[in-house]
Structures are given as C-alpha cells and as structure tokens.
Amino acid sequence: MLSSALRLLKIVKTEHSIGVGSGLSFVTHWMIAGFFLLGAGLGLTAPARAVAQGQEKADARPPEKTADEWLQRMQSATSRRSYVGTFVVSSSGGLYSSRIWHVCDGTQQVERVESLTGIPRSTFRRNDDVITFQPLSRVVRVEKREASGLFPNLNQLDGASVAEFYSAKSIALDRTAGHEADVVQFVPKDKFRFGYLIWSERKTGLVIKAQTLDLNGHVIEQSAFSELILDVAVKADKLVQMMNHTEGYRVEKPEVIKTTAAAEGWQLKTAVSGFKPVSCFKRMPEGKLAGEGALQWIFSDGLASVSLFVENFDRQRHLQESLRSMGATQTLTRRLHDASGEWWLTVMGEVPTQTLLSFAQSLERKK
DSSP states (O other): OOHHHHHHHHHHHHHHHTTTTOOOOGGGOOOOOOOBOOOOOOEEEEEEEEHHHHHHGGOOOOOOHHHHHHHHHHHHHHOOOOOOEEEEEEEETTTEEEEEEEEEEEEEEEEEEOOSSSOOOOOEEETTEEEEEEETTTEEEEEEOGGOOSSOGGGGTTTGGGGGGGEEEEEEOOOOOOOTEEEEEEESSSSSEEEEEEEETOOOOOEEEEEEETTTTTTEEEEEEEEEHHHHOHHHHHHHHTTTOOOOSSEOOOEEEEEEEETTTTSSSSTTOEEEEEEEEEOOOOOOGGGGGGGEEEESSSSSSSEEEEEEEOOOOOOOEEEEEEEEEEEEEEEEETTEEEEEEEEESSSOOOHHHHHHEEEEEEE
C-alpha cells in the first residue's frame, strides 16, 4: 500500500467502523495517522506460494534488497509520481472503491480521493492540508494532518531500521492493474506485528497492491488498484481550485494542538517492542471546552502504526469496554481511573491484539 492507498484504506474503514456506545464516535474521526504493512509466519504463505508457482520468472528476478531498501524505493516512487486510478479495498466481507488523482508538482503533492461506494465523499489533500466534502450534509471539514505524508514515513524513526523488526524478500513477479510488479514479502521477527505481501511496480517502485497477513499467514485484508495510469497529466492548480471551492458548505475546522504525552500527564511504563512515538496531538472539536478534546499519541515501527486516544470518561457514551476487529484493524477500549480522575482509552492499529493490550496495560498517568 502506498501513501494514497493506505490513507484511503484508513478513511474507508474508519467511516464504516463507528459504533454507537463504543466510545469511538469522537476518536475514530482521527484514526488517519500512520501506515501499516504487517507480516506473519516463516516461509511462504499460501497466497505467496500461489503467486510464486504461477507467475515467477526466475531469469528476471531483481537483486535482493533489505526491508529498508525496498521501503525507500516505494517511498521515493510515491513522492515523485503522478497517477490516476481506481482503488479497491476488501475488508471484513466488504468491498469499497474510490477514484484517486495524485499529482506531484515540485515539492507540492496534491491529491483527490472520490468515494465510489457508500456515502458520497470527496477528500482533497495538499501536503498536510486536508479538506473533506460531504455533499449530502453540505459540510466540509478542514484539517491539518501531519501524519498524512508519505508511506512509509521512515524519517519519523530517527535512524531506526525497519529491518530490525521485519525481513523482506522478493518472492515472485506478477501482473496487476496492467503493470508488471515485484511481489515482496515482509515477515515480522516477533508476534507484535502482522505480515504483508506487497506488489511494487517494477519500473517505478510504486505500491499497486497489498495483502495483510495474520499471524497464521492468512490474508485478512487486501487493497489494490484495479486500474492505474502512471505519469498522467493532471493539473495541481485545478485540484487546488476544487479543494478551495467551499461555497454553499458549512465549514468545520477542529483545532489541532501539537503537544507531548508528558505535557498532558501521560507516559508508558514499558515501551512496546519496536514502536517509537512519532507525534502527539490534542484534538478539539468545534464548540467544545478545553477539557473535552482527545489526546492522540501515535507510535510506529516504520510499517505498522498504533494510535492511543485518551479523552475524559463520559457515562453516556462510554458504556462498555470492548475489543473488536475490522479486517486488519484492531480496536480496544478501556476505562482508566486513578485518584486524579477518569478517562476513556481507545487504542487502534493494524497490529495483533496482544500489541494493543501491551499499550493499554503500559499507559499510566505521570507521577
């Protein structure tokens, strides 16, 4: 999954996962942070074997690369290529599709994502500025999303190597959406991460298809371009003009304050293996008091990401603790309390359940 693909996957799944009484009605709006490709098991999985046996061309195999080298190539392709395509997500028995226009114009990246299934919605991104149009309600939401940059965002990890936690190897050649692709398997080195098969377009490195594998090597989620045109002539200024055309819409602009977990009174007793904090925000919905916002603390290992959302406990909304799955995304909710107050914790990520439990058990108020 490339930058656009992963953001779209998050947007689609988030909008279909909001549950009444689950404690997610506020925080799921913000689960657009981080990018994840997860690996599982040793050796070839069943889908990997099928590709390898049916598609492999031994005499055309590329030189082996490390996990970091593969990801650097994918990141470079995302930052340099313009394209238009139809993107399809298969998750939890649902099938969702959107049309994507992605433009690189010097240092500027502009993108339009138009939903083709479900509730009509158009999302525009210009670097870190994101605007979402909801035509049925005539509402447009304006946000800053620092974490919406390139996948994989290796610069966030301060020199840490993804190869510490994943091995990677090219296992086959395949063809998808009309393009030749290297099929790369990412295998985690522990049980805190899932596994991935990633189809990387041979000439550019762009990710055009991805499968997420659980700890037993079974595909639990798949996303791919069903149609993709590379280096298409799309005008960035035209997309920006569409992005700024908010006349007739009610504009919502929630406040996002960059902060640290320590400044907000939170810490982890024990670090979760391989995951480093990459950013932290206090998110304030319009019209709410200062104490009614949610803290979002984001962690990543370079592929997988986990977000911790902490907000004040509300008896009317936060009815029951839960642990739920939607495709590769796991969501855990917990009620926290000590002498200083009560809070509601939501932990979300495309990681095994035990990883979310480790974060939930380690989070505590600073003393």
